[in-house]
Amino acid sequence: MHLSYCTNVHAAETLDGVIGQLDTYALPIRQRLGSDVLGLGLWLAAPAAAGLAADPGARRRLRSELDARGLEVVTLNGFPYEAFQAPVVKLGVYHPDWTSRRRLGYTLQLARVLVDLMPDEASYGSVSSLPIAWRTPWDGTRASAAYGHLDELARGLARIETETGRTVKVGFEPEPGCLIENTTQAAELLAGVDTGRLGVCLDLAHLAVAWEEPAEALHRLRAAGVPVVKVQMSAALQADDPIAAAGVLRAYVEPRFLHQTRSRGGDATDDLDTALDEKTPGPWRIHYHVPLHAEPVAPLTSTIPVLRTAVRELLATSDCAHYDVETYTWGVLPAEQRPRDAGGLADGIAAELAFARDLLTAERVTR
Template identity: 70%
Template structure:
């Protein structure tokens, strides 16, 4: 979908398809009919944006086959779907039974991560709508924090230089600009926006910047206005905003029975206390003595509140989107709803099948669209 900024500029609003498990082109095409088209119809939208996730093998195959890229573009166009952004964080097997720390590999010290990201860029230039100003790709924040030796820092710096050079070559050949955003996340080398401003200060800011995931921002207990300032001071563009909400709990001891329903084996759920202490997973937090309140890296649906006494961090989303819409010009025009955890929600909140999942994603997109519209109307 496209939403108008209060200044009149178009914003691209999409949902991220990493919630779906398909990792080859036939499976990706099947998703369009099973999920994307019904979501567009439920929203009554002429056009629906997808934040497409392509596993590394699918990205490599598409990058090497122009006919396949044209076929994918034609299938998107035929269904009223568009792609301006790709999620390049998970490399493959993101909906495997156990993901946890595997999602951070390969990291930005490796040629594999560079190759994957440039494959995504080569695919994206052929999927971009003709009137899109640019494309974006989100990626992991360099690496998990441990280990991080001096030789790894140097290797990552070399890879980022090669990434910027490769993106420049693609732009020179196609005339289309693709930017890559590094996504601060709890437990990683780049965990906060302040760390992003410090550790990414030497990158080519014409092509590299930050992907601001709002659940991660909340888990770091960053205030939206304060978080954006160091990025602006460093000249780091926000190339993409992932509209996501984390779990919040004021009293973890009282909420323990409900919290345990969210401690599941697939994804890592970093838990952060407002007082500073942290745990790398919700299981570890529940077994320890972390003082409350907590925020938990578990992406929960935007439009439905968790069961009491839990809540979610939608106030952080509202703060960031108000800042975005109240600026004279938008500081980011790619917004991607990223709730990939539908299938591991507590049983009574989990979609029963594809139709209910499509309903849930449509509800999140409607919630986000309506929030953006309200803020724009209030400013005008």
């Protein structure tokens, strides 16, 4: 089993910037945890991925820099294409989608890079990707293009395995508002793909926001033959009485990311400010990744109970080996919860990883 944290929380988008963040964040985090090795769920923006894929020397350099700091990479986050920490991201994160050859090329470049970064003992590498596309617009022409690209993706991954002897799998990440929002849609829309190489990246915050019950969700995927190739350990924001908590919730309204909001009753809005303005009845779960180890300000809570249940079910029923902590929202948390400097962010990520490590260890011991 590999536990990592996702580096899309950092803004670096060039190879030099990625290497620089290793000393600023990753190495201090490893030292805070007292670990010999720290896993990174590396995010490489499209220009950096293209440069690395075309230059074996650059890949050797990055692997050497990782090894020198006691860092390992078995998974890459291939959902954001670039500019993920820009002032405004919102719907831009879903472009280019799987109707575009740019998305196909980027993902295969990531796979090519990953085989040279993985430690020798890793049984496979994983790349997470967006769940095909945002739900609109969608028609037969776009569907034909997307599924054609998924077929090409599977063939490309097979070629990489033939050439290198290393297996890379791609997991499509169900997310609120997208073509694949939940495991019901994942089971339906991914059942016909090459499930030996393609599957699901299960983000546990997204699972909670969809109000899915973990055991049922995992059974649904197994029944459809769709594997979980990667798990993102994340928690969403919850408001049992959003009208009463509106003043506290307003502090979470921010311009960078979408915060899709779903009520237990089935009401759906694509951003938190809209849900607040419309006074949608609660309870709500909100696509706002909050730190795993720290409860939000009362009366808000997080979906950590869903995460705990999901981890228990995953360890009992899945052979997924990649668990990645993905709290990319540290920089947009309400001001009083935001880290003040790089050291504060390293402290927070280390605390999240310690929480995840302890949870995984405890659940494995009790099995």
